[in-house]
Amino acid sequence: VEVPDTYLKGRKPEDFCAMHVRGDSMYPDFRDGDIVLMLKQNNHKPRGEIGVISYGDDEITIKRINDVPSGDWLKLVPLKPVSPAQTIEGTDPERYRIIGIPRVLIREF
Secondary structure, three states: OOOOHHHHOOOOHHHEEEEEOOOOOOOOOOOOOOEEEEEEOOOOOOOOOEEEEEEOOOEEEEEEEEEOOOOOEEEEEOOOOOOOOEEEEOOOOOOEEEEEEEEEEEOOO
């Protein structure tokens, strides 16, 4: 996916990556089949923001990120109220990694 120049803002295209959304837990903002262009992050915890998180052995999800200042747990909250939130406990950085923050949504009609 090519990054539009208006979103670079002094960054390199390599600072971004794309994710294909599957499922509907983030509906209506993100829908099954959408492509999300995100700005890569290095474990920055965007409190209350939506982020892309890698956790477990090979799970990647896009959710609202809530945590506590002590860093003892991270709660991944879907936008769709009927979908359950996920909690990742522990301070071990191997348990999860913030991959990026969504910047551009690509949706085909």
